[in-house]
Amino acid sequence: MDAIDRHIIKLLQENARISLKTMAEKTFLSSPAVSARIDRLEREGIITGYHAVVDPMKLGYHILAYINLNVQPEDKAKFYAYAEEMPNVLECSCVTGEYSMIMKVAFSSTMELDQFIGQLQKFGKTSTRIVFSTHVGPRGVDAGPETV
Template sequence: MKNHELDSVDHTILNILQQNAKLPLKEIAENVYLSVPAVSARIEKMEKEGYITGYQAQVNPIALGYHIKALINLEVPPEEKSVFYTYIKECLNVVECNCVTGEYSMVLEVLFPSTVELDKFIGELQRFGRTKTLIVFSTSVEHRGIPANPNEIVRE
């Protein structure tokens, strides 16, 4: 995946892009004291090497009518995983699916307009195995970027 080590300028660029991927290249360049073409080349290289995997808008689920967020633990037998993965990739209400260690093999984060739709989805999931569902009341830390340099993690 990666062909070169990132330097401190690359880390700064990644941190800036994670906060605001729409920031004009000119402003990024001013922050890292490079020319716009130099910043553009660095970003392109990081995209090519897989450090940057995409850009997307963060939307407000509640404003769009998704009032229920839940975490679903699911026990999927190993021999069913490939069928499950094919199924789950088509489920648009699933915003994240992780294969994990522990009592359950999968943890899903889902968004639904109501508990009725959530209940129906859980019923469909149970064909793969046992479930345990946690409905989220509030979120103190939403999906966010990560420090580009793990050695420079700062706690505020």
């Protein structure tokens, strides 16, 4: 991966709908050359998908929270299956520390969140934090030096 690949990744992370023509202008390549690089980055698994970023509040999800959960190793497979089926679970990661899992969830009310936490507690102890505000939103990772 060279600096041009890194620049293409940065551009796509900023706006996945950017045109090949615009990327070509910004990287000083032809559109077919940019397209070939993107195809290769996809084949290599560096680019894994393209996603729309939506505002949960505007879809009626007024409660954003992080839930820590302590799941015993023998229950992880069952828990993962449960989490994957729950549309309100935005992210779920296995972590180090006092709790074994952290989940990012979105609900329309605290009552719905409370009911969900009640269901989670069959897997283990929970600790929940409701988000008041987010000052650094979702963003892409730093792809490294990109001198174009």
